[in-house]
Structure formats: structure tokens, C-alpha cells
Amino acid sequence: MKTGFYSRLAWTGIKNNRKLYIPYILTCMGTVMMCYIVSFLSTSPTFAAIEGGKMVQSFLDMGFGIMKVFSLIFLFYTNSFLVRRRKKEFGLYNILGLGKWHLAKVMFLETVMTAGITIFGGLFFGILLSKFSELFMVKVLGGAAAYTFTIAFSSVKSTVFLFLGIFLLIFLNILCQVHRTDPIQLLHSEQSGEKPPKANWLIAAAGAVLLGAAYYLAVTISDPVTAISTFFLAVVMVILATYLLFIAGSVTLCRILQKNKRYYYKINHFVSVSSMAYRMKRNGAGLASICILCTMVLVMVSSTTCLYAGAENSLRSRYPRNINLSVQLNEQEFFDAASTEAAKSRIQTVLEENGAEAEGILDYRTAAFGAALQGNRVNLDQQELDSTMLTEDILQIFIVSVSDYNRLMGKKETLSPGEAIVYTTKDMNYEEEEIHIGDLETLRIAGHAEEFVDNSIDSMQIFPTMYLFVPNVEEIIAPLRELTWGSNHVPLVSLYWYYGFDLSCEEEIQIQIQDQISGEMDALKSSMDDDAYFQFVVEGVAKERADFYAIYAGLFFLGIFLGIVFVLAAVLIIYYKQVSEGYEDQSRFDIMQKIGMTKKEIQKSINSQILIVFFLPLITAGLHLGFAFPLIQKLLLIFGLTNTSLLIVTTVSCYLVFALFYMLVYRITSRSYYAIVSGTLSP
Amino acid sequence: MSILQVNAVKKIYTGRFGGNQVQALSNVTFDVEEGEYVAIMGESGSGKTTLLNILAALDKPTSGTVCLDGKNLSKIRESEIAAFRRDHLGFVFQDFNLLATFSLEDNIYLPMVLSGKSLAEMKERLTAVARQLGITSILKKYPYEVSGGQKQRAAVARALITNPRLILADEPTGALDSKSTDELLRLFGEINQKGQTILMVTHSVKAASHAGRVLFIKDGEVYHQIYRGSGTENELYQRISDTLTMLATGGEGR
Numbered sequence: 043m044k045t046g047f048y049s050r051l052a053w054t055g056i057k058n059n060r061k062l063y064i065p066y067i068l069t070c071m072g073t074v075m076m077c078y079i080v081s082f083l084s085t086s087p088t089f090a091a092i093e094g095g096k097m098v099q100s101f102l103d104m105g106f107g108i109m110k111v112f113s114l115i116f117l118f119y120t121n122s123f124l125v126r127r128r129k130k131e132f133g134l135y136n137i138l139g140l141g142k143w144h145l146a147k148v149m150f151l152e153t154v155m156t157a158g159i160t161i162f163g164g165l166f167f168g169i170l171l172s173k174f175s176e177l178f179m180v181k182v183l184g185g186a187a188a189y190t191f192t193i194a195f196s197s198v199k200s201t202v203f204l205f206l207g208i209f210l211l212i213f214l215n216i217l218c219q220v221h222r223t224d225p226i227q228l229l230h231s232e233q234s235g236e237k238p239p240k241a242n243w244l245i246a247a248a249g250a251v252l253l254g255a256a257y258y259l260a261v262t263i264s265d266p267v268t269a270i271s272t273f274f275l276a277v278v279m280v281i282l283a284t285y286l287l288f289i290a291g292s293v294t295l296c297r298i299l300q301k302n303k304r305y306y307y308k309i310n311h312f313v314s315v316s317s318m319a320y321r322m323k324r325n326g327a328g329l330a331s332i333c334i335l336c337t338m339v340l341v342m343v344s345s346t347t348c349l350y351a352g353a354e355n356s357l358r359s360r361y362p363r364n365i366n367l368s369v370q371l372n373e374q375e376f377f378d379a380a381s382t383e384a385a386k387s388r389i390q391t392v393l394e395e396n397g398a399e400a401e402g403i404l405d406y407r408t409a410a411f412g413a414a415l416q417g418n419r420v421n422l423d424q425q426e427l428d429s430t431m432l433t434e435d436i437l438q439i440f441i442v443s444v445s446d447y448n449r450l451m452g453k454k455e456t457l458s459p460g461e462a463i464v465y466t467t468k469d470m471n472y473e474e475e476e477i478h479i480g481d482l483e484t485l486r487i488a489g490h491a492e493e494f495v496d497n498s499i500d501s502m503q504i505f506p507t508m509y510l511f512v513p514n515v516e517e518i519i520a521p522l523r524e525l526t527w528g529s530n531h532v533p534l535v536s537l538y539w540y541y542g543f544d545l546s547c548e549e550e551i552q553i554q555i556q557d558q559i560s561g562e563m564d565a566l567k568s569s570m571d572d573d574a575y576f577q578f579v580v581e582g583v584a585k586e587r588a589d590f591y592a593i594y595a596g597l598f599f600l601g602i603f604l605g606i607v608f609v610l611a612a613v614l615i616i617y618y619k620q621v622s623e624g625y626e627d628q629s630r631f632d633i634m635q636k637i638g639m640t641k642k643e644i645q646k647s648i649n650s651q652i653l654i655v656f657f658l659p660l661i662t663a664g665l666h667l668g669f670a671f672p673l674i675q676k677l678l679l680i681f682g683l684t685n686t687s688l689l690i691v692t693t694v695s696c697y698l699v700f701a702l703f704y705m706l707v708y709r710i711t712s713r714s715y716y717a718i719v720s721g722t723l724s725p
Numbered sequence: 726m727s728i729l730q731v732n733a734v735k736k737i738y739t740g741r742f743g744g745n746q747v748q749a750l751s752n753v754t755f756d757v758e759e760g761e762y763v764a765i766m767g768e769s770g771s772g773k774t775t776l777l778n779i780l781a782a783l784d785k786p787t788s789g790t791v792c793l794d795g796k797n798l799s800k801i802r803e804s805e806i807a808a809f810r811r812d813h814l815g816f817v818f819q820d821f822n823l824l825a826t827f828s829l830e831d832n833i834y835l836p837m838v839l840s841g842k843s844l845a846e847m848k849e850r851l852t853a854v855a856r857q858l859g860i861t862s863i864l865k866k867y868p869y870e871v872s873g874g875q876k877q878r879a880a881v882a883r884a885l886i887t888n889p890r891l892i893l894a895d896e897p898t899g900a901l902d903s904k905s906t907d908e909l910l911r912l913f914g915e916i917n918q919k920g921q922t923i924l925m926v927t928h929s930v931k932a933a934s935h936a937g938r939v940l941f942i943k944d945g946e947v948y949h950q951i952y953r954g955s956g957t958e959n960e961l962y963q964r965i966s967d968t969l970t971m972l973a974t975g976g977e978g979r
Contacts, residue, residue: 238828238867303844312831312838320826633822636783637883638811639839640804 048144052151055131061621061714062124067160069120069614073113074164074205075171076607080106081197082172088190089176097589098179098596105600109607114208116611121212123618125219127625132220142220149216157209161202168201169193182350182595239323241297242290249286256280257669265436266504269676276673280666284333288658289326293319313634313647321623321655328619333659335612336700337666339605344667344696345674346594346601348689349681353594356683360590361583362496363404363542365556367563372575373523376407376537377516381566381576386541388562396555400543404495406446409519411535412438412527415508418474422482422525422534437470438499440509441518447511450495455511457488463511465491468679470506477510482521485510497540498581504680549584556582594681609700613707616656620711623655624718631719648719656708664697728890728922729757729780734789736775736945749775750786751945757891757924762917764936765926766965768972772945773926777895780924781814782806794890811836815884819896821876823868829879830864836887847886854882858912874905881912885921892916894925898932910935930969934962943972 056063084102089095135145173191256279263269296319300306306315322329349356367385375381386405393400414421414435421435444457455463462485466472478484491511500507512518525534545552560580567576631644675689683689736750750772757763767773778784779791782798791798793813801809816822823832830851837847855861858878863871871879877897884892894913898906906929914935917923925936933939935958941949949968953961 238826307834307838307844307847309839309841312835316826316831630824630826633824634835635807636781636816636818636822637839638807638814638836640807642804643807643839 048147049151049155051148052155055128055148055152056155059124059128062127062618063156065614065617066120066124067156067163069610070117070156070160070205071164071167072610073109073117073607074161074201075168076603076610077106077109077113077204078165078168078197078201079172079175080109080603081200082168082194083176083179085194085197086176086192088192089179092180095592097592098599101596101600105603108604110204112607112611113204114211117208118212118215120614120618122215122219123622125216127622129219133224145220146217149220150213153209153213153216157205161205164205165198165201169198179595179599182591182599239293239296239319241294243294245286245290246294249283249291252279253283253287256283260669260673263673263676266676266679269673270680273673273677276670280337280670281334284662284666285327285330288322288330288333292322292326292658296322309643310646310650313639314650317627317630317647318651318654321651324626325619325623325655328615329655329659332612332615333662333666335608335615336659336663336704337670339608339612340663340667340693340696340700341670341674342601342608343605343700344689344693345678346598347696348692349678349683350594350598351692352683352685352688353591355685355688356501356594356681357583357587357590359496359501359684360498361581361586362498363402364545364552364583365559366498366542366579366581367540367559368498368579368581369539369541369563370575370577371537371539373537375574375576376409376539381570381574382539382541385563385566385578388566389541389559392555392558392562396547396551396558398545398547398551398555401546402544404450404540404542406442406450406495407515407537407539409441409515409535409537410438410499411522412436412505415472418476419478420480422480422522437466437506437508438503440497440500440507441515442509442511443515444511444513447491447494451491451493455489457511457513459513459517460484461486461488461513463487463489463491465494465509465511466506467500468506468684470508472508479518479522483518485512485518501684549587552582552584556580556585609703613711616707617711617714619655620652620715621718623652624715627719648716652712652715656704656712660701660704664701667693667697727756728759728761728794729924730790730792730795731755731776731780732790732792734776734779734786734791736772736779736784737787749945750779753789753942753945753947755940755947755950757922760917760920760922762913762923762935762937763925764933764939765924765942766928766930766933766939766969767942771942773942774895776942777893777926781816781893782810808840811839812887813890815887815889815892817877817880817884817892817894817897819899821868821873821880821900823876823880823883825868828865828867829860829871829875832868832879833864833883833886836883840887850886850888851882854885857885857915858882872905873901874908877901877905877909878912881909881916885916890922892921892923894923894927896927896929897925898927898929906931930962930965933965934958936961939965939968941968941972948972 080102083089084099084106086099090099132145135148136142140148172194256276259272259276259279263272296315299311299315300319305311367389369382369385371381389400415437416435420439444455444463447453447463448455457463462477464472464477464487472487472490474487476484476486491509494509497507510518519535519537522535523533526532527534545555547555563576563578563580567578570576627648631648634644635641671689671693674693675686678689732754734750734753736748738747738749739745753772753776765773765776775784779786779798782801785799823829824835827835833851833854834847837850851864852861855864858881860875860878860882863875863879868876868879877900881897897913898909901909910932913923913925917937923936925932927933937953939951939961940947941951949972951961951964951968956964
């Protein structure tokens with residue numbers, strides 16, 4: 043026999059199964075395209091050249107790794123689905139006299155054809171769209187775009203090799219399937235009965251308990267550090283619970299409904315409930331996968347979108363003023379203002395030279411230390427703190443004089459010695475009447491402040507901060523002076539002077555001013571005595587913005603990108619579910635019509651079943667997202683995002699957009715389902 | 726009184742684009758009396774299945790009329806046809822057509838659930854029908870767990886449970902072994918004895934020989950018919966065989 047015959051056979055195989063093959067080929071192409079784009083962006087020199095580009099590229103590199111693993115799993119999965127559906131065809135060929143060796147040859151040619159089409163097509167679209175995605179990224183990062191079109195041959199090479207490898211594995215899997223083919227059994231495979239699904243109470247209950255526990259964990263988390271470790275535990279639990287509930291729980295529910303005869307023996311319930319039991323038995327795992335993919339997409343896209351949308355906000359709380367000077371001082375300089383006044387005059391000179399004026403000046407001192415709050419007592423025992431795992435108690439305490447507070451916030455509070463006004467950040471509340479600092483001193487809480495200026499340490503840390511505004515800082519810290527922490531015996535209390543101001547001039551001038559101030563502070567420091575202590579950091583919004591955006595934009599892009607890929611996967615699984623369900627339901631609805639069910643009743647029953655099957659994952663994903671919300675909120679604190687209402691808005695809108703998209707996919711795929719089912723429904 | 730009147734039924738299938746006209750039935754006329762047991766025989770392609778589909782209101786004749794209880798089937802509105810089929814006709818198929826997702830009990834209940842009958846009424850009917858067909862002990866089983874003969878008896882129970890005016894059986898013994906065939910034919914005879922009208926399409930001479938009358942269809946027409954009269958099954962069997970031989974050798978009958 044000639045090769046021409048085999049390739050014709052292979053081509054017919056693809057053509058006759060186009061209902062299954064076209065989506066498969068499209069998905070393969072999509073994956074190839076995505077892989078090329080990620081690889082292209084992660085190596086693009088134009089992209090690396092813009093500020094923050096390198097940072098994003100490291101994220102993308104990570105993304106490419108994820109894409110590799112995902113493409114392999116996903117394409118393998120979809121292909122095994124294809125092969126399963128074609129087993130009968132193999133059996134027939136086998137009986138007609140095509141040996142397994144010949145079948146392998148045909149399948150090899152089929153794989154080569156699909157690989158060829160998808161790799162070429164995918165690369166074509168990938169190259170076409172790579173420029174768009176580059177422009178998009180450059181825009182997101184706020185750089186200037188270059189309009190030159192390039193093809194990254196190294197990316198082409200790595201993508202081609204990756205997919206050749208994947209297709210090779212796929213082909214080996216097909217070979218394995220063909221080898222195991224038993225023609226007679228295969229030809230009759232569809233007629234063999236299927237055992238009725240059994241209610242598995244134990245597994246269903248385990249799923250429910252697991253889900254409840256995961257939700258409980260997610261909701262009760264109170265601090266971000268435990269949130270990180272709990273997050274993974276909760277994710278694993280939710281995934282497991284989703285599978286258990288979709289596979290066993292749904293069947294059990296159907297069985298309970300069937301037991302209730304008054305409910306069960308009604309036109310609207312009879313057919314739907316009994317077929318749902320079978321449908322869920324077969325599709326539980328697939329639906330659970332869809333649900334988990336949906337949840338992943340939603341969590342990823344909503345959190346990264348939120349981060350990106352809140353970037354400016356986070357930037358401002360990280361850097362409260364355009365120029366921020368933070369200086370760590372020793373006690374002498376902290377209370378005697380000589381060096382800070384010298385610094386201020388040098389800054390003033392710099393500003394005058396640049397013709398700029400400081401606005402909204404922020405000028406205060408604070409004594410800071412980390413501790414654990416237990417009830418109304420601040421635990422200062424460092425050994426005890428080292429051994430404790432209860433990170434939720436940890437906080438930093440900033441002691442600020444009440445006169446600084448009054449000046450900055452425009453208040454007129456007066457306190458007598460031993461009193462303090464308290465202000466806490468990050469959802470922390472302090473309701474006690476007094477506070478004990480170790481066993482050393484006790485302060486009476488005279489009032490709660492409603493707000494205070496942003497502080498970069500506070501916004502960088504995931505721990506909450508407690509500000510204590512006291513009449514005399516020196517008195518308070520005197521007893522703490524001897525305390526140290528760590529093996530190097532660093533003093534526990536650090537003394538800071540903050541000086542920040544806004545500028546209304548251009549960003550370049552702001553950066554220039556920042557650099558000049560840095561120089562001046564260096565000069566000031568070297569002019570000081572040896573025993574003077576003057577550790578300064580100068581930060582400016584203008585200078586940090588690019589890096590700041592690079593992280594957030596990188597995450598945003600990665601979130602959107604992986605979101606698209608996962609959605610693509612979910613869509614394909616949905617489509618294959620619809621098609622395979624269609625083939626399975628075809629004969630059943632034929633029988634029902636003969637028995638005397640109207641076409642309308644059949645369609646009503648189909649509709650209700652499909653609606654449940656397809657909207658169950660979406661609704662469950664929504665539920666998961668809702669319960670994950672507190673957890674996500676805590677995790678985003680790590681990135682300095684404290685804007686909860688923004689997170690709510692982005693999460694809800696992400697869900698709505700996603701639901702809309704899901705509906706669209708459902709509409710399109712259910713059409714092919716109806717086409718298959720109604721093929722046998724006579725008019 | 727005749728329960729079913731088939732009058733000059735003609736059926737022409739037209740290809741999708743108007744070409745390729747195939748005449749499946751050219752001119753079929755016959756009546757079925759109340760309580761009769763009629764078998765229709767014919768070779769493959771003689772139009773048996775087309776005729777059965779028309780009688781079942783699954784298909785419409787190109788011309789001619791089919792009346793059940795004096796009601797013209799083609800005049801029944803589309804929306805009522807399924808209910809009509811459910812309430813007036815019972816079906817028994819060659820491949821049983823039991824739903825794999827239902828237990829035998831639920832399969833038998835299906836037409837009654839579709840008619841919206843009460844649970845008590847359904848139970849009462851089921852008990853009676855199941856006893857008559859001897860399937861009481863296997864009602865809770867699923868189709869894949871029982872033999873072909875048992876499946877077919879369940880299918881007969883499903884056809885009988887609505888007290889239909891007419892049972893339409895399409896090759897009911899086609900997928901059964903000889904023992905199950907005998908059993909089923911005996912049951913059909915019993916049911917008929919109790920006054921149930923049965924119309925059976927079959928290839929099998931043995932099955933047809935249990936009927937009270939046998940119609941032969943050839944080239945889309947009723948070609949010949951034999952009444953059992955007072956003869957035995959064996960006599961009828963012999964006469965059917967003779968007729969078939971005559972049909973096959975191309976002799977002119979009538």
C-alpha cells in the first residue's frame with residue numbers, strides 16, 4: 043500500500059471528526075500563540091530597554107514556565123478525549139483488516155498534520171500579535187513605544203521544540219491506546235449497560251466538611267502572614283472538596299431526590315433527576331475542573347487588576363510625599379534638633395536652586411519598636427517572641443509626641459503625663475482602657491485618633507502599626523533604652539525623623555532634586571562627628587514610580603495572560619462536554635420521543651439539565667471567590683494594598699465580565715449540543 | 726367495530742433538494758377490529774417500518790387517511806400528538822428501547838409520569854401489569870442487569886400500563902432467543918385474550934402464526950391476507966410459509 047493512501051485516510055479522519063478536531067486545532071494554535079508571545083516578550087530587547095521592563099520580563103519568564111507545564115497537561119488531556127471518542131473507528135478499521143501497525147501509521151500522519159497546522163498557524167498569529175502585546179505592555183509600563191516589527195527566532199525555536207515534544211508525547215499516548223484496542227469489545231462498547239450511580243454518603247459528607255473547613259479557615263484569618271501559609275492549605279482543601287462534592291455529592295443529592303417519590307414522579311423532575319445522576323457521575327470530575335479553572339482565573343485576574351488599578355494609591359501610601367527623607371538618629375540627635383535643622387536648611391537650599399517650593403511639609407519624629415500585643419500588655423520579652431508562632435499578635439509601635447500630632451493633623455489635644463492617644467492601622471482595633479509596655483510602664487488611653495499621616499514603614503510592613511501619641515516621648519522611651527533584640531544586641535527602640543514634602547514641578551526636576559538632596563545629606567553626614575549617628579534614606583515618588591508600576595503591571599499582565607489561557611482551557615472542556623453529552627443523550631431522547639414525550643418537554647428537560655450542569659461551576663466559582671475574598675484581601679496587604687472597596691469593585695466586576703463571557707460560550711456550545719441531539723428528533 | 730382504519734395510505738419520500746423520490750407505500754388499505762391480533766409481514770424494504778411510523782403518528786402519509794377510534798391522525802394538532810400517542814397507543818420495539826438510566830420500575834412508570842398521573846394510581850396499575858407479566862421480582866433492577874426476555878416483558882408492561890387502545894409492536898421477538906420468543910408470544914396471546922388489540926410487524930413466521938390475521942405487504946401495498954379462523958397455530962404457520970414461498974417465487978396472488 044502506498045503512503046498516499048495512509049495520508050488520505052489520515053486526512054479523512056480529521057475531516058470526518060471536524061466537530062471534535064476544529065476546537066482541538068484552534069486550542070493547540072491558541073496555546074502555541076500564547077507560548078510564543080510570552081517567550082517573545084520575556085526576551086524582547088526593546089522591552090528590556092524601558093524602565094521596569096526587566097522586572098516584568100522576570101515575571102514573564104516565570105509565566106513561560108507555567109505555560110509549558112500547562113500546555114503539556116492540557117493538550118494531553120484534550121487529545122486523550124479525542125482518541126477515546128474515536129476508539130470505535132479504530133475497532134472498525136481493525137476489523138476491516140487494517141493492522142495495528144497500519145493504524146499507528148495513520149495516526150502518526152494525523153498527528154503530524156495537526157502538529158504542522160497548529161504550530162505554523164499558532165506561530166503565524168503569535169508573531170502577528172506579539173507586536174500588539176508588546177505595545178500594550180509598553181503602554182501599561184508608561185514607556186514610549188517603538189514601531190519596529192521583529193521576529194524573535196530564539197522564541198520561535200523554543201516554541202517549536204516545546205510543541206514538537208508535546209506532540210510526540212501525545213502520539214505515544216495514541217500508540218498506547220491503539221495497542222490496547224480490542225476491536226470486538228470496542229464495536230459494542232456503547233451498548234453495554236452502565237451501572238447506576240451509587241450515592242456515596244461518606245465521600246459526599248467528607249467533601250462538605252472539607253469545604254466548610256476551608257471556608258472557615260479563609261474567613262477567620264486575621265493576619266497576612268498566616269494568610270500566606272493558610273492560603274495554600276485552603277486552596278488544596280477547596281480543590282479537593284470541589285472534586286469530592288461534584289463527583290459524589292451531586293450524585294448523592296440526586297439519589298435523595300429520587301427517594302422522595304412525591305417529588306421524583308413529576309414530569310419536570312422524573313427524567314431530569316435520573317439523568318442528572320448519570321451525568322454527574324460521568325462529568326463530575328470535568329465540571330469540578332471547570333469550576334477550579336474558573337475560580338483560578340477569577341482570583342488571579344481580580345487581584346492583579348486590583349493591584350494595578352490601586353497602584354497609584356499604594357504608591358502614595360508607600361511614599362506619602364513626593365520627596366521623603368527618613369533618618370535614623372541616635373538619642374542625642376533625636377532630642378536635640380541640631381542635625382535635623384542642618385538637614386532642613388540644606389534641603390531648602392536645594393529647592394531654591396531648582397526654583398521649587400515644598401508643599402504639604404511632613405515633619406515629625408517617632409520612636410519605633412516591634413512587639414507582640416497580648417491583651418492590654420505589650421510583650422517585650424524577645425526570647426518569648428522568637429519562640430512564638432502567633433504572628434497575628436505582632437505589631438510595630440510608633441511613639442510620637444502629641445505636639446507633632448496636633449501640628450500635623452490640626453488638632454488641639456492636651457494630655458497629662460501617663461496618658462496616650464492611640465491610633466491603629468490595617469483593620470486593627472484597640473479597645474482596652476490602658477496599655478502596659480512590658481512591666482516597665484503603663485499608659486492610660488485618653489482617646490482614639492481617627493487618622494494620621496501615611497508612613498512608609500507602615501505601608502511596607504504587613505503587620506499593623508499602633509501609634510501612641512504621648513505628651514513626652516523622652517519619658518516613655520527612657521525605661522526601654524537598655525532593651526535590645528537579635529543576636530547582635532541591636533537597641534530595641536529605633537529613633538526616626540521623617541521629613542517629606544510635595545513638589546509641583548516636573549518629574550525630571552523632582553528626580554534631580556531627589557538626587558541633589560541625597561548628595562547634600564551625604565555631605566552633611568560626613569561633616570558630622572564620628573560619634574554622630576545619621577542613617578538616611580531619600581525616596582521620591584517620581585523615581586520609584588517606574589519600578590513600582592513594573593511589578594504591578596507585570597503581575598497584571600501575567601494575571602490577564604494566564605487568565606486567558608485558563609479560560610481557553612475551560613471553554614474547550616465545556617465544548618467537549620457538550621459534544622460528548624450530545625452523543626450520549628441522542629439515543630435516549632429518541633426513545634423518549636417514541637414513548638410519547640413531546641419535543642417541547644424534551645427540550646425543557648435538556649435545558650434544565652444543561653443549565654444546571656453549566657452554571658453549577660460558575661456559581662460554585664463565585665462562592666469560592668466570595669469566601670476567598672478575606673484571604674485575598676489579607677494577601678494584597680503584603681503588596682501594600684489597603685483599599686478594600688477597590689478590591690470589592692474589581693472582584694465583582696471581574697466576576698460579572700467572566701459570567702457574561704461564560705454565558706456566551708454556553709450559548710455557542712449548546713447550539714452544537716442541540717444540533718447533535720435534535721439530529722434524531724423527528725419534526 | 727373497527728378501531729383502526731387505514732385508507733389508501735401513500736407515502737413518498739423526497740430527497741433533500743426535491744430530487745430522488747422514493748415511494749415507500751403506494752396504496753395501503755385495511756381495518757383492524759377491536760380486540761383483534763394482527764400481524765403484518767413483508768420483506769425488508771417492503772414499507773413495513775414506514776407503515777408503522779405512520780400508524781404511530783411519528784410520520785405523516787403523503788395522501789390517504791389513518792383513523793384511530795374514528796379520529797384522523799393527521800388532523801391532530803402537533804402539540805397534542807405526543808399526548809395522544811401516550812394515551813392511545815402502546816409501543817413494543819425490537820431493541821426494547823428501555824432507558825438505561827431508569828430501573829425497570831421507573832421505565833414502566835415513564836408514560837404515566839408524563840401523563841401526570843398520581844403516585845397511587847401509578848402503583849396500582851404497576852402491580853397489576855407486573856403480576857400479569859411476571860416481572861414483579863425484578864422491578865428494582867436496571868436494564869443492564871436483566872435478560873433480553875425480561876427487558877422485553879418490561880417494555881410490554883410499559884406499553885400496557887396506560888391501558889392503550891392499540892399496541893403497536895415492531896419486531897418484538899427480533900432480539901430474543903427462542904425460549905424468550907415463545908414466552909413473549911404466549912404473553913401477547915394472553916393479553917389479546919383479555920381484549921387488548923395488538924398490531925405486530927414481524928419477519929418471523931412463528932410470531933405471525935400466533936396472530937388472528939396476517940397481512941402481507943409487498944412493494945408498498947397490502948398484497949394478501951390470511952385469517953386464522955378456527956385453525957391451529959401450526960396450520961397458520963404452514964399457510965404463512967406457503968404464502969411467503971409464493972411471494973418469493975414471484976407468483977401472482979390475490
